[in-house]
Amino acid sequence: MEDQIDFRRMPVIHPYKKILDKAYSAASEASTTVSAQNKLLEIRIKELKRVETANEIICDYLNKIVERTPHVNLMPQYYTEIVSLAIDKEQFKKSLGAVRWAAEKSKELSTTYKKKLKGAQARDLGRIRSEYYGRQSSVLHQIRRDFTFLEDCRARLKNLPKFKEMKTVVIAGFPNVGKSSMLKTLTGAEPNIQPYPFTTKHVRVGYIEKYVQLVDTPGLLDRSLNKRNVIELQAVLALQYLSDMILFVFDASETCGYTMVEQMSLYKEMKREFDVPFAVCFNKCDLVSGDELDKYYNKVGTNRYQVSALKNEGFSKLRDFLLADALPSKKKFYQ
Known part of the structure; x- marks a missing residue:
């Protein structure tokens, strides 16, 4: 392969x-x-x-x-x-x-x-x-x-990124919501950094044991797709052929500089554009009250998790979920 x-x-x-x-x-x-x-x-x-x-x-x-x-x-x-x-x-x-x-x-x-x-x-x-x-x-x-x-x-x-043939989860969300910290916490290692074609950006790749490939996409899946030029948009949308799942990360504290309303809008746009399953992770939950979080937590389906990357809290359930069906991928990326 x-x-x-x-x-x-x-x-x-x-x-x-x-x-x-x-x-x-x-x-x-x-x-x-x-x-x-x-x-x-x-x-x-x-x-x-x-x-x-x-x-x-x-x-x-x-x-x-x-x-x-x-x-x-x-x-x-x-x-x-x-x-x-x-x-x-x-x-x-x-x-x-x-x-x-x-x-x-x-x-x-x-x-x-x-x-x-x-x-x-x-x-x-x-x-x-x-x-x-x-x-x-x-x-x-x-x-x-x-x-x-x-x-x-x-x-x-010659510099196309190289991905392995395994379950692949692509991480999305606004800048500074904690995607990179989450990748390191889930994998327990420094990510492998690779250039991403037709953009000035790089992707970070890490692995949960030897079963799940996590791809962090700084500068790619972190803003509205209507702000892209045509070639960059097509390159970003190609990620759906790589993804078995997209893990969308919210900053529940809004300290990233984006409100929860703005983050929810980006989440809904990604859901419309990418025909793959989604899971949702609310990061920095230690900085907000339960009542504030509940307003959005109940709007994103069942695969949702509350974590704190800074304190390394709440990751065991998320990791177990990602590993649960981590058999060799059978999706169209490998057909």
């Missing part, structure tokens, strides 16, 4: 002339190691060695691109959505197919010209090998734009 989404495994894709220069230089060097008592045999073996070496380097490189490039048809839906924002997926598939074609064509050329070299007269050996070089160069020249396109894709996609 991880290999299907890790664009960092893609090799750097060089301009085609650089690939050819490396292959032909190595071929010339390899031919210097050949010696034979018969001069004609030595020349023939040298030219065969050049063709074999050049083909080996070129085919190895092309096959490495194909094998180590994630295939967009096999990606989980979350990554499919994100990749679609960054690149032309259809062109990506066509360019990868062009590299695959070039690898197969290069192998065919090598086979053809080695047969020619084995049956040729001495005066024709150099010409046949040069002809092979010319046709091999032509093959890579034909896909030069595909090389350029794939390298641009690699640069755009």
Whole structure:
């Protein structure tokens, strides 16, 4: 699964002339190691060695691109959505197919010209090998734009965040409501910080034991979605394909700078936009009276919890709830 989404495994894709220069230089060097008592045999073996070496380097490189490039048809839906924002997926598939074609064509050329070299007269050996070089160069020249396109894709996609295949809970709520503190308290560890595509923001990822993946989204799910540009909005909405659940955090004390009315409005907007189950956590409950909290506590459904991240109170029930059905995810993110 991880290999299907890790664009960092893609090799750097060089301009085609650089690939050819490396292959032909190595071929010339390899031919210097050949010696034979018969001069004609030595020349023939040298030219065969050049063709074999050049083909080996070129085919190895092309096959490495194909094998180590994630295939967009096999990606989980979350990554499919994100990749679609960054690149032309259809062109990506066509360019990868062009590299695959070039690898197969290069192998065919090598086979053809080695047969020619084995049956040729001495005066024709150099010409046949040069002809092979010319046709091999032509093959890579034909896909030069595909090389350029794939390298641009690699640069755009190499820093996609990596998520594990397990139950995933995305944390939402206004800034300063205590999301980061809650993540550390629930997981008992410092989170892994990763860039989030098409925004200037980062996500924080942590784990409850080895069963639940928690994703904190500072700067993402912390304000009204109508304040986003189109690309950023699509990137944020893609989180629903990652989420098995959204944990919305309220600051019951309002010390975050947002009133409970404003927080409730954001909660309702998230509920409308994200087609996933919600759980609600009221943080900083130690700073408010029960009567104040009850006005909102009874408006958010049954999966609701009162905690104090500062005092580390009330988390055992929330943690048990999140772990309760933490089997391998069967939702559309992994289909």
